[in-house]
Amino acid sequence: MDDRTTLKIHPDDNLLVALSDLEAGQEISTNGHPVVIRNAIPAKHKLAASDLNEGDKVYMYGSVVGTVTDDIPAGGLLTTENTTHSVSDFSSRTGEASWQAPDVSPWKEKTFMGYHRGDGQVGTANYWLVIPLVFCENRNVNVIKNAFLQELGYANPDMYREYVSDLTSLYKAGKLDQIYRQHSAPPKAELSRQDQLFDNVDGIKFLTHEGGCGGIRQDSEALCGLLAGYIYNPNVAGATVLSLGCQNAQVDILEEKIQQLTPDLNKPLYIFEQQQSGTEYEMLTSAIRKTFIGLVEANKCKRQPAPLSKLTVGMECGGSDGFSGISANPAVGHAGDLVTALGGSVILSEFPELCGVEQELINRSVNDEIAERFIDLMSRYSDAAEASGSGFDMNPSPGNIKDGLITDAMKSAGAAKKGGTSPVNAVLDYTEYVREAGLNLLCTPGNDVESTTAMAGSGATIILFTTGLGTPTGNPVTPVVKVSSNSTLANRMPDIIDIDTGPIISGQKSIEEMGAEILDYIIELASGHIQTKAMQLNQDDFIPWKRGVSL
Structure with missing residues (x-):
């Protein structure tokens, strides 16, 4: 990256991420070469780093995330009109999984204050x-x-009931003008x-x-x-x-x-x-x-006191935006790598949002049996979606698309960053329970609540939930930590967001620094010293997955 206006994530990428709003005619620099912005490009959206012709593959995170359907000049905006979903094929595992674990010496002797169960879980x-x-x-x-x-x-305390009571009193007193004037009222109770x-x-x-x-x-x-x-x-x-x-x-x-x-x-x-x-x-x-x-x-x-190896941390994203894959998701991914290096367990779910990164996860599997099980579950899920007249390509929501995630492959490539870089130690079908330390892949839909519901049922004791648009979701038994991809959201919805990874976008903090902060937050939360915003708001969402197709 040559400036803070755009970001090229991987050397093989042929598109750039706009880190701020870009104006038509504005000149930016990438790899020492000037690029002129062809049309106004909102922050979070993608632009061509060089001329792209119809039929060209689009690369982001080093992976295929789309195919060009209409010529896009360098500096041009990628949209649903000129780019369509496309992914690379995947096959059986090749080579052995290797991993350079992060330094966990600052946390090696740390513990959390947990509830010890008779079966050894905490x-x-x-x-x-x-x-x-x-x-x-x-x-x-x-x-x-x-x-x-x-x-x-x-x-x-039921602040909303009190608010209705106030409005009722004003109505009975004939003070309709105050009701129409009053936009909202501050909560009366903590x-x-x-x-x-x-x-x-x-x-x-x-x-x-x-x-x-x-x-x-x-x-x-x-x-x-x-x-x-x-x-x-x-x-x-x-x-x-x-x-x-x-x-x-x-x-x-x-x-x-x-x-x-x-x-x-x-x-x-x-x-x-x-x-x-x-x-x-x-x-x-x-x-x-x-x-x-x-x-x-x-x-x-x-x-x-309990060792950090007793943690089981689920990874979820919902209401994602064009920054999720470069701030919040890799930050929680690094936190997950730290948990794994400390002997804990991590759950990466949402199989429709692993579409396009299958080969990477297959190659990260510790043996052929685990890799083949992942291939089988992904293939059967994809086939069921297509048989119903749908498909993984229909996964992005209108909110995703509006904020720069225009194909499922683009969304998935960023979503997979929640899984960090550690080896895949287990692949679980829906309702199977985590038994292995390290990274576990759990077959769930991309639907936020169905997925968080499943992770708690598979043993997650904390869930990290990244969002770029703001999602008011919690779980009845597992604390859900909301991690914002951008500071604008964190400031706009402070009653929803727990952690802001916006400083990664502004260049104030690295992914590793934010990941370390997230782990420190996890330890405090696991010890009961703090409550998440979802816990404070009693956001106890629970939706079982019916094994018909749900994306």
Whole structure:
């Protein structure tokens, strides 16, 4: 890069990233050669570094990310009208994976204060779960939720209810002019809880969903596998499960899935089946009493020091922009490499957003068996998408395209940077649990919530979530850290963003420096010293993946 107006990411690239708005007629320099901007180019978008002709391949991050469909002169803007999705083919693994691990000496002796479970896992939080096996029980889950949260001190002050109360008072007083004039009001209450009854229980989490019956049996079985993973996750102290009785997602399937994870769950699990419980009142009072007893037991567990090797960190991106692949994603990727070098586990998911970088991940696999499993899962997922009349090429959202990610391959090449550079030690299908240290590839959709939901079910105890546009997403049991790709977003949505990697774009910090800061944040979060913005806002998103096509 010759100046701070554009960036050439890889020596083989034939396009540049605009780091700031470029005006038509403006002259920039790349590799010592002047390039004249042909038309106004917004920051984050891509421009041709040299003349590109129809049929030429477009390279970014050193990979094919598109094909030119109409001639683009040097300095011209790449758009969906002149560029289409295109990727390189991939094949079996060639050569041995090698890796130069980063220096982790500053963290070698560090620990985090976690919740130690009887099976050797260590949680970063201590939650109780109340979950339904079928959507028919959602109402009963919410009844229990309403009974518990306020009484036990887990409910946040309801600032919006107070705001509506203020508007109601103004209306009753005939002061409509004040209502029309008032754009918003500052919150009257801090997002904090007081008088929490159980000091060592971080909260009770109530999951609801629309599955468990009515769909294909495979979806109900997958749901049971997902819920088993949530119960087994070390951030969970125990669970209350509500079953109707006649649904596809049977109690014995859930119990079988738990048995596959561990022969001895070693944490309380209370299951109630409504069709065998008599009246609804009898079932709910029994479930509430048992849940309260479970909370008493969960409160006995206290945070204790744990090595950083006990961390399992998931990587997610959502609402990506043209800077995500050069700031936030590589920064969390470096943080993941640090976790891996310290003996911890990292999860890279969103298979549609690995389209075009398959060969790199195949070659990073530690053996042929792992590489072939990745090839198989990717191929089957892609084939299913195409059979439904869709495809990975349709993955970018309107927001992605507006902010410079005009092909899925371009989006994927940047998204894959969340996986850092370490070897691939395992490839997991949906609902399979992380067992290996190092980088694990988990088959999930690119859908933000379906993917974060899956990672928590596979054992993630912290999730790093990068965003360039701003995404209000959290998870019920796994803290979600929002990492902004640009400072403009961080300043505009301070109640959503936890970490700003914009200083990478401005040249104030390196990817390695930001990655180190992210790891320090993880340690503080894992120890319970801080809460993410998603935790403060009770953003507890949970969407199981139906194994039909979801991109």
